[in-house]
Amino acid sequence: MSVHEPPxxxxxxxxxxxxxxxxxxxxxALDLAMCEALLAAxxxxxxxxALRLVFVRGAGGAFCAGADLKExxxxxxxxxxxxxxxGLFAYEALEQLPMPVVALVDGAAVGSGVEITAACDFAIATxxxxxxxxxxxxxxxxxxxxxxxxxxxxxxxDMMFSGRRLDAAAALQAGLVxxxxxxxxxxxxxxxxxxxxxxxxxxAVRLAKRCIDRSVQPGGRGxxxxxxLAIEDNLAGSDWRAGIAGFGEKA
Numbered sequence: 001m002s003v004h005e006p007p008x009x010x011x012x013x014x015x016x017x018x019x020x021x022x023x024x025x026x027x028x029a030l031d032l033a034m035c036e037a038l039l040a041a042x043x044x045x046x047x048x049x050a051l052r053l054v055f056v057r058g059a060g061g062a063f064c065a066g067a068d069l070k071e072x073x074x075x076x077x078x079x080x081x082x083x084x085x086x087g088l089f090a091y092e093a094l095e096q097l098p099m100p101v102v103a104l105v106d107g108a109a110v111g112s113g114v115e116i117t118a119a120c121d122f123a124i125a126t127x128x129x130x131x132x133x134x135x136x137x138x139x140x141x142x143x144x145x146x147x148x149x150x151x152x153x154x155x156x157x158d159m160m161f162s163g164r165r166l167d168a169a170a171a172l173q174a175g176l177v178x179x180x181x182x183x184x185x186x187x188x189x190x191x192x193x194x195x196x197x198x199x200x201x202x203x204a205v206r207l208a209k210r211c212i213d214r215s216v217q218p219g220g221r222g223x224x225x226x227x228x229l230a231i232e233d234n235l236a237g238s239d240w241r242a243g244i245a246g247f248g249e250k251a
Contacts, residue, residue: 008037009059010044015052015198017045021116024060030112031068035086038116042093052205053197054097055190056120057104063129064113067142084142087112091146095119098206100197104190105129106183111143117176118146121209124193125168125177126186132165149216151176 009020019041021028028034045054058064067087072080094101094116103116103123109131117123117131133143133156148156151174158164168180181189197205 006037007031007034008041010037010041012045012048012051015050016194017041017048017051017054019045019054019056021056021058021064024058024062026068027062027065027108028058028060028113029065029068029070030087031071032083032086034068035083035090038090039086039093042090042097045097045099046093051099052200052202053099053194054101055104055194056094056101056116058107058113060107062107062113063103063105063109064116065108066111066113066134067140069138087115091115091119095146098209099202100205100209102190102193104186105131105177106186111135114147114176115143118143118150122179123177124179124181124186124189125171126183127168127180128183129168129171129177129180130165131159131171131176132163133159134163136160137163147176150174 005022007021007023009018009022011018011020019038021030021034021038023029023031023034030038045051072083075083101120103120105113105117105123105125106129107126109117109129111133114131114133133147135142143160144156147159151159155174159166166174166176168177171177172180179189
């Protein structure tokens with residue numbers, strides 16, 4: 001990818017939008033520019049009444065390798081907090097879209113990649129997908145809310161505290177993904193889903209999504225506030241910079 005290519009691509013046609021995380025040389029690590037672009041893409045999708053479905057995918061061999069720790073090492077506490085807020089706003093905007101949003105996960109989904117996957121309505125993963133949330137081991141706070149609501153508190157804690165990785169089969173069993181296909185079949189699975197949803201009555205689909213979300217996530221906004229407080233406490237009271245120093249090349 002050239003230095004001038006955007007960090008995220010947005011394409012909408014025939015009722016289907018595709019959001020592509022587009023930093024393949026960084027394994028689609030989430031930096032401030034990508035956060036802003038993801039938020040803008042979610043807002044564009046929300047304003048498009050013709051859309052029936054949104055896909056989120058990663059360019060190259062990874063879905064999203066987490067936060068861009070190289071960028072974060074250059075930031076002070078206020079800049080880190082601002083960057084984290086933009087990410088949280090982007091996940092929230094994605095989660096609040098009125099039409100179905102589906103993650104297409106091929107390769108690694110780390111930290112922020114798990115957050116993005118969890119903000120979607122469901123996920124189709126390839127057999128080579130892997131999911132992990134090493135934030136606590138890096139001395140930071142994140143991915144504490146949606147993941148726990150999907151896979152349960154105990155598994156979320158195991159992943160957060162031990163760095164445990166879920167392969168595609170384990171993620172399917174835990175409910176983090178709902179379908180697993182071989183890498184060569186991912187595009188066909190996406191097309192089949194799009195064909196179904198483009199033909200479905202859009203109002204009924206949107207109302208069903210709204211009812212399901214309100215029935216199972218009544219406390220989501222309060223939980224988000226709890227994570228924001230934890231992020232602020234962590235930035236003020238820990239040596240978070242030392243914690244991430246050795247992980248910029250590994251995320």
